[in-house]
Amino acid sequence: MAFNKIKVSNPVVEMDGDEMTRVFWKSIKDKLIFPFVDLDIKYFDLGLPHRDATDDKVTVEAAEATLKYNVAIKCATITPDEARVNEFGLKAMWKSPNGTIRNILNGTVFREPIICKNIPRLVPGWTKPICIGRHAFGDQYRATDAVIKGPGKLKLVFEGKEEQVELEVFNFTGAGGVALSMYNTDESIHAFADASMATAYEKKWPLYLSTKNTILKKYDGRFKDIFQEVYEAGWKTKFEAAGIWYSFKSRFISHLFL
Template sequence: GDEMTRVFWQSIKDKLIFPFLDLDIKYFDLGVLHRDATDDKVTVEAAEATLKYNVAIKCATITPDEDRVKEFNLKQMWRSPNGTIRNIINGTVFREPIICKNVPKLVPGWTKPICIGRHAFGDQYRATDAVLKGPGKLRLVFEGKDETVDLEVFNFTGAGGVAMAMYNTDESIRGFAEASMAIAYEKKWPLYLSTKNTILKKYDGRFKDIFQEIYEAGWKSKYEAAGIWYVLNHSCFELFWNLLSKYVMSCFLVGMNIVSSMTWLPMHLRAKEAMFGLARTMTEMCRVIS
C-alpha cells in the first residue's frame, strides 16, 4: 500500500537510477489521501500522462475498503487506481518474473519465465453491482441504435440478493488478441488463451472467436514457421500449465491475477526470505554493538 512504497521506491531511485541517469520525471501522487483530496482526478491524470509519454512506473497503492474509509476519513470508497489506469490505457498487462540464478525456485520445472497477459479493460474492474432488497425481476437491457436487447436475468422471490453487470468491447478484445499474439511471437513461445467459454458461451465465447479470427488472419503462418502455436485453453487447466514454463498465457483481468501472481510469488518469497535473513543478522549485530 501507500505506507512503505515511498520508502522502497526512493531507495531504488537513489541507488539504481539517479547515479546513472538524468531524467525529467513527472510525478503523480496516488496515495489514498491525495486521491481523496483530488476526487481521484490525479489517477486519471496519471493514466493520461502514461499515454502521452508511453512509459510509467506505478508503485503499490491502497484500494480502500470500508475500514480504510473510516481510518483515513475518506469522502467515499474510491475505485481501484489500477483499474482506472488500465481502463484508460486500454491495453494488456503482461507480467513476467525475472529469474536470478542465485535465487532458488520453489518449482524446479520453471527453467524459463512464464509470461501472463491480463486483459486491462472492462470486466469486473468496471462492473456495476448492487444489493437488491425484496422480491422483483432483474433484467439486462441494451438500447442499441438498431435494436434493443432485453434479457430476464433472475426473478427474486425472497429477501433479495446481489447483482452485477460487466462488459467489454470488440475493439478492446482485438487489441488484447493482437498484443498477445505479438509478444508470444517475439519470444518464440506458444500462446494459450484461458477462458470459461463452455459456461459463458457468449461472453468468453466472444474472446475465443476474435482470438481465432485474428490468429487465422495474421499470425498462423508466422507461428508455424517459428515452430510455436496458439491454443484455446479451459481455465480449469491453468494451474496445470503453471507447472511448466516458457509460454505466454492470455487471460481475463480479475481472478487471473491469482494465476499471474504464481509466476513471480515463489521467486519473490525466496528473495524475501533472503532479505529477512539479512535483516535478522543486521538486527543481531546492532544488539551486540549496543
C-alpha cells in the same frame, strides 16, 4: 573517478504510492537510479490522501501522461474499503487506481518472473519461465453491482439503435441478494488478442488462451472467436515461420500447467 550518467531521452511517468512503498521507492531512486541515470521524470502522487484531495483526478492525469510518454513506473497503492474511508477521512470510496489506469490505457497486463540464478526455484525442474497476460479493460473493473432487497425480477436491458434486447436474469422470491452486470467491447478484445500474439511472437513462445466458455458461452465465447480471427488474419504465418503456435483451451488456466 568520473562517471557519465546514462542519458534517457524519453520522459518517464512516476506514480508514487502508499505507506511503505513510498519509503522503499525513494530509497531505490536515491541509491540505484539517480546516481547513474539522467532522466526526465513526470511525477504524480497517487498516495491515497492526494487522490482524495484531487477527487481522484490525479489518477486520470497519470494514465493520460502514460499514454503520451509510453513508459511509467507505478508503486503499490491502496484501494480504500469502508475501514480505509474512516481511517483517512476520505470524501468517497475511490475506485482502484490500477483499474482506472488499465481502462484508460486499454492495455493488457503481462506478468513474467525475473529469473535469478542465485535464488532457488520452488520447482527446481521448472526451467522455462511463463508469462501470463490478463485483459485489463472492462469486466469486473467496470462492472455495476447492486444489493437486491426483497422479491422481484432482475432484467438485463440493451437499448440499441438497431435492436432492443431484454433478458430476464433471475426472479428473486425471498429476502433478496446481489446482482452484477459487466461488459467488454470487440475493439478491446481485439487489442488484447493482438497484444498477446505480438508478445508471444517477440519472445518466440507459444500462446495459449484459456476461458470458461463452457459456462459463459457468449461472453467468453466472444474472446475465443476474436482471438481465432486475429490469429488467422495476422499472425498464423508468422507463428508457423517462428516455430511457435497458438492454441485455445476451454478450461481453467491451472489445467494448462498439468
